[in-house]
Amino acid sequence: MSGILIYSKKEAQRNKFAIEKFKQNLNIEVVFEEDVDFTSNPDFVINRTNSGKIAEKFEKKGVKVFNPSSLSYLANDKQSCYEFMSNNGIEIMPINYKKYPLVVKPKNGHGGLGVKLIKSGEIPQDDNLVYQKVASDIGKDLRVWLIGDKIIASILRQSKNDFRSNFCLGGSATVYNLSDEERKLVHKIANLIDYDYIGIDFVFNNGKIVFNEIEDTVGARMVYSVTNIDILKEYCDYIKSQLNITY
16 A cells, blocks of 8 residues: 655755655655645555645545544644634633733644734734633643654643743643543543644643643654654554554
């Protein structure tokens, strides 16, 4: 069986290591998001873009896509994702919040880009922004990686210089040991969605973790930086198991 691995041209440049990992472990061709041919008939697709439309078009052809379009649509609309989680009993930091201090973030943002902490002054008015109460522990969050129903890694991110703790923005990363209660929360969230390989991010508020967002094209740099886990090989092995591939 052969598949295609889809990245945008920009992200392909940033993710050469990941691309090589996929190519080493799977019979796969790299295709840029900008050049996708929807008349092609791959056996499977690994969608490393944030486009649910790309996934959906292949799914309608009967092609297995990792991750499914439903996950991409949910993960890339933060407002809808917060509402979905809250409606299903998952605690979130309050949204539609217009008191100081608050965080504003693009509904489809990633990597901390466009996220602003507002302590005073004018609050921007934009239908494409999420307005959210600030968690008590600023500059600190937790990412948990899952493949299928298995927790693979959990890493604490902290920043001394920025309220955003993103690793790509200079935050530090250390392995974090989840408590039994935290593991139950992770699995409760995971059981609400259809996914293959994701990151779930949490903020810290008054001594406990609170859901923040889902990363459907979650990166692996932190995992390789602070653990011995070959997470991309594990993902490839998972894909093989799902497709009954034996090579």
